[in-house]
Amino acid sequence: YKFEKMYFKKVNIKKLLKNKIVLDLGCFTGGRTAVWAKRYDIKTIYGIDIDSVYIEAARLFSQKMGNNTHFQISYGEELPFEDNFFDAIITSDTFEHVRDLKKVLQECQRVLKGDGIIICSFPQYLSPFEHHLGFVTKTPCIHWFFKNTDIHEVYYEIIQERGDEAYWYKRSSPALKEWEKLSNINGTSIRGFRKMIKEMRWHIYFHSPIPILTTGRLFNKYVIFRLLSNCFKIFAKLPYLEELFCERIVYILKKPKQNIK
Numbered sequence: 001y002k003f004e005k006m007y008f009k010k011v012n013i014k015k016l017l018k019n020k021i022v023l024d025l026g027c028f029t030g031g032r033t034a035v036w037a038k039r040y041d042i043k044t045i046y047g048i049d050i051d052s053v054y055i056e057a058a059r060l061f062s063q064k065m066g067n068n069t070h071f072q073i074s075y076g077e078e079l080p081f082e083d084n085f086f087d088a089i090i091t092s093d094t095f096e097h098v099r100d101l102k103k104v105l106q107e108c109q110r111v112l113k114g115d116g117i118i119i120c121s122f123p124q125y126l127s128p129f130e131h132h133l134g135f136v137t138k139t140p141c142i143h144w145f146f147k148n149t150d151i152h153e154v155y156y157e158i159i160q161e162r163g164d165e166a167y168w169y170k171r172s173s174p175a176l177k178e179w180e181k182l183s184n185i186n187g188t189s190i191r192g193f194r195k196m197i198k199e200m201r202w203h204i205y206f207h208s209p210i211p212i213l214t215t216g217r218l219f220n221k222y223v224i225f226r227l228l229s230n231c232f233k234i235f236a237k238l239p240y241l242e243e244l245f246c247e248r249i250v251y252i253l254k255k256p257k258q259n260i261k
Contacts, residue, residue: 016117022044030059034065047072048079049071050074086112088112092122105118108255127248128244188249191243211236212246214247
């Protein structure tokens with residue numbers, strides 16, 4: 001619901017994807033992929049994710065649903081598809097987790113047809129609530145004031161103490177990987193993403209600044225949060241302030257006329 005009605009409400013997604021060959025980059029267990037296939041009348045949709053557990057679940061689900069879907073394990077940095085294969089790539093809540101976003105975008109350029117598009121939506125790192133530490137703390141802005149290595153060290157200790165309750169969040173080492181800003185996120189900001197797509201000559205077909213407090217239970221439950229969100233719309237459109245008041249990076253990008261090698 002949020003993907004279409006809130007993030008891309010001014011775009012006819014069905015018109016863009018109907019009878020197309022589409023890639024769901026970061027498909028998780030395939031439920032969303034199946035919904036998109038049906039809702040948008042997609043001809044064929046492929047889903048990739050890095051975890052074999054997710055892909056097996058997606059395959060079982062798709063067999064039950066009978067959709068024209070195909071799933072396989074893959075990293076976005078090394079897409080297992082031929083050049084000019086897809087009409088569109090659709091991805092939600094994935095780009096913040098990839099190891100090398102620029103390389104992923106290069107791969108997207110390679111596998112997209114000449115007039116292909118990416119429809120993407122993902123949280124941006126500098127938003128007050130998007131530190132991805134929710135299992136441990138709901139405190140906003142914590143990543144504004146403390147070193148990411150210090151935050152992660154404490155996060156790791158708490159996760160270890162919680163035992164099986166934190167199974168999905170456990171890590172083999174307290175050290176951040178080279179590409180990580182915090183646990184399993186790459187720290188992509190709005191300005192960083194915009195700079196990247198400009199350098200790669202992507203054409204911006206659509207962009208929507210989503211202010212903080214627009215999504216979630218508080219927005220739906222309390223009028224005050226809806227009013228605050230409307231106020232933040234102004235700041236979410238201003239240079240520099242957008243990094244603090246914008247919740248998500250929401251774009252539709254068209255492939256440039258010539259790939260950047």
